[in-house]
Amino acid sequence: MDIFKTFKKENKRWVIGVSGGADSMSLLDMCRSNGIFVVAAHVNYRKRSTADRDMNGVQRYCERFSIPFACKIVDEFPKSCNFQNYARQLRYAYYREICDMYQCEGVMVAHQLDDHLETYLLQKKRGAHIRYAGIQPEITLYGLRVVRPLLGYTKQELQEYCHRHHVHYYDDESNFTDHYARNQIRHQVIDKLTYDEKQRMVNEIAAFNEHGKQREERNMALHEEFIQECTSDFLHRLSEGTCLNVLRSFLEMHDIYKVSEPQLRNIRQMLLQKEGNHACRVGNYTLRCEYGMISLTQQSCLGYSYIVHSPAILTTPYFRTVKTGTVIDGVTVSESDFPLTIRNARPGDAISLRFGKKRLNRWFIDRKIPASQREIWPVVENKNGKIIFVVGIGCDIEHFSNNPNLFVLK
Structure with a gap:
C-alpha cells in the first residue's frame, strides 16, 4: 500500500478507469480509503446484457462516497x-477528456499481476x-x-480485498470464454499456477527488464540522434533489432502505438x-522516404492561396515576402500585375x-x-x-531586372 501513500503525499487528482470488476473496484476503494482525490470514469459499450448493471453498480x-462519476455510453x-x-x-x-475537465495528473488503471504474466506469455507466444x-x-x-498501482496483486487477492471490505464488484461474462488468446492463456496456464510459480515468473520478467533497461537507454540515445538526422543512411548504420526499436520509439513519439512487428519490418525496408x-500510411500519418530523407506528416496540404495587392x-506558414534579398529571390512587378496570387504549386x-x-x-x-x-511550394501569379515567379527558380523573363521590388522566400 506504500504506493497509495505516495499518491496521497503528492496531493494530486487522478482519473480511475473503473469497469466494475474486482480489479478496478479494489483500486477505486484503495484510493478512496487513502484519501486520494479521484474521478471514476466508466465506458459502457453495451456489448453485453449486463453492461448497464456494471455501470449502475459503479455509479452507486x-x-x-461522493466520488465524481463520469460515464460515456457507446451505442x-x-x-x-x-x-x-x-x-x-x-x-x-475519454480518460484524457476527463483529465482535462478535472485538471487531473493522469489516469490509474487496474491491471494486476495476472495481467502482467498473461502479457508476458502472449509476447513470447507471438515471437x-x-x-x-x-x-x-x-x-x-x-x-x-x-499508472498501474496494482501490478503486485493477483486477481485472487483483489477479489479477497473486495470481500473483506464489502466492496461489490461485477464479473464480465466474456472473460469466462476462450474466444480471445488472452483468455486462453489465463484459463489454461495462469489460473493453474501456484503463488510461488507466479513469483518465479515475476522474477524472470524482472531480470529480463533489468537487462533490457541498459539496452533501452542506448536505443533512446540513438532515437534522439535519429530525430536530428532522419535519413536512410542513419538507419543503415543500425542492426535490424536496434533499427526496429528506434522506429517504434519514433512512431510512439507521435502517439502511434498499434504497429505490428511485420508492419514495422515493412516500414524499415x-x-x-x-x-x-x-510512402505509406501509419495511423493518421503519412510516412515518407524521399531521396533518403525521412518525414512523418499528419495530412497532405489541401492547398493555399493568398491575394497580394x-x-x-x-x-x-508557407512563405514570406520581404523588402530585400538576392536577385533569384526577387521579381520586378508593376501596378498592372496586381493583384498577385501567391499559392501552392499545382x-x-x-x-x-x-x-x-x-x-x-x-x-x-x-x-x-x-x-x-x-505540395506547399510557393508560386506567384499576376492578375x-x-x-x-517560383521560389528557387526565380522570375519569368518579362519580370526580370537587377533591381526587383518583391522578394518571396519559402
Whole structure:
C-alpha cells in the first residue's frame, strides 16, 4: 500500500478507469480509503446484457462516497473495425477528456499481476521482439500519463480485498470464454499456477527488464540522434533489432502505438531506400522516404492561396515576402500585375525562362525536392493568371531586372 501513500503525499487528482470488476473496484476503494482525490470514469459499450448493471453498480458506489462519476455510453461502432483496439482508443480518449475537465495528473488503471504474466506469455507466444516484458507500471499513452498501482496483486487477492471490505464488484461474462488468446492463456496456464510459480515468473520478467533497461537507454540515445538526422543512411548504420526499436520509439513519439512487428519490418525496408520517393500510411500519418530523407506528416496540404495587392510584407506558414534579398529571390512587378496570387504549386505548372519553358514537376525531380515540400511550394501569379515567379527558380523573363521590388522566400 506504500504506493497509495505516495499518491496521497503528492496531493494530486487522478482519473480511475473503473469497469466494475474486482480489479478496478479494489483500486477505486484503495484510493478512496487513502484519501486520494479521484474521478471514476466508466465506458459502457453495451456489448453485453449486463453492461448497464456494471455501470449502475459503479455509479452507486461513487454516490455513496461522493466520488465524481463520469460515464460515456457507446451505442454504435464502425462496421469494420477491431473492436478491442477501437474500444481501447475510445476509452483512453475519454480518460484524457476527463483529465482535462478535472485538471487531473493522469489516469490509474487496474491491471494486476495476472495481467502482467498473461502479457508476458502472449509476447513470447507471438515471437515479437520484446522491448519491455509484461506490463509497465507507468507509461505515457496517447499523450496521457497512465499508472498501474496494482501490478503486485493477483486477481485472487483483489477479489479477497473486495470481500473483506464489502466492496461489490461485477464479473464480465466474456472473460469466462476462450474466444480471445488472452483468455486462453489465463484459463489454461495462469489460473493453474501456484503463488510461488507466479513469483518465479515475476522474477524472470524482472531480470529480463533489468537487462533490457541498459539496452533501452542506448536505443533512446540513438532515437534522439535519429530525430536530428532522419535519413536512410542513419538507419543503415543500425542492426535490424536496434533499427526496429528506434522506429517504434519514433512512431510512439507521435502517439502511434498499434504497429505490428511485420508492419514495422515493412516500414524499415521502405525507409532503407536511398533512391526515389516512397510512402505509406501509419495511423493518421503519412510516412515518407524521399531521396533518403525521412518525414512523418499528419495530412497532405489541401492547398493555399493568398491575394497580394501591393509589395507589402507578408508572413504565412508557407512563405514570406520581404523588402530585400538576392536577385533569384526577387521579381520586378508593376501596378498592372496586381493583384498577385501567391499559392501552392499545382500539377501542370510551368514558368517561361530565358532558355524556354520550365515545368515545375521536372524541376522538382531534378532537384530531388521531397513530395511533402512540392505540395506547399510557393508560386506567384499576376492578375492574368500567368506564373511570374517560383521560389528557387526565380522570375519569368518579362519580370526580370537587377533591381526587383518583391522578394518571396519559402
